Amino acid sequence: MKRQIFNLNGKITFINDEPSKPSPNLPVSKYLAKLIEDIVRTTNLSININSTTGGSHSKTSFHYHGMAIDINLINNKKVDDPANSADVRKFQLMASQHKDIGECFGPFINIRKRGNNISQKPQMRTKHLNHLHISSQR
Numbered sequence: 001m002k003r004q005i006f007n008l009n010g011k012i013t014f015i016n017d018e019p020s021k022p023s024p025n026l027p028v029s030k031y032l033a034k035l036i037e038d039i040v041r042t043t044n045l046s047i048n049i050n051s052t053t054g055g056s057h058s059k060t061s062f063h064y065h066g067m068a069i070d071i072n073l074i075n076n077k078k079v080d081d082p083a084n085s086a087d088v089r090k091f092q093l094m095a096s097q098h099k100d101i102g103e104c105f106g107p108f109i110n111i112r113k114r115g116n117n118i119s120q121k122p123q124m125r126t127k128h129l130n131h132l133h134i135s136s137q138r
């Protein structure tokens, strides 16, 4: 089942970084929606989601199944802003520990989880320096 992600009183925004492209506020897996809301609630960080099922991603990407999102801003600062590193790290840490996490890629943590198996994916880092990629397992 899919649903849209709650905006949690504006703590979650959906601004496409390509303004001519459609809004990324599209239905996603209810497990992914809950995962993202849980992390925003626990960390109290605000995020901008710049891609859900749209945009261009690798052929087999979870994005096309509504099971992945990309985040380009945390607390209104770019993910690759060095002044933002503590909050980006905190967000990634919470995401990587969530029970429904599938993939957590970004500047600090790069893992994929299948069932209870976590594999390190350091090769994903270079493509995720300016955004976080978060997917759910279902």
Ligand SMILES: [Zn+2]
Pocket: 057, 063, 068, 069, 070, 132, 133, 134
């Ligand atoms: Zn992505």
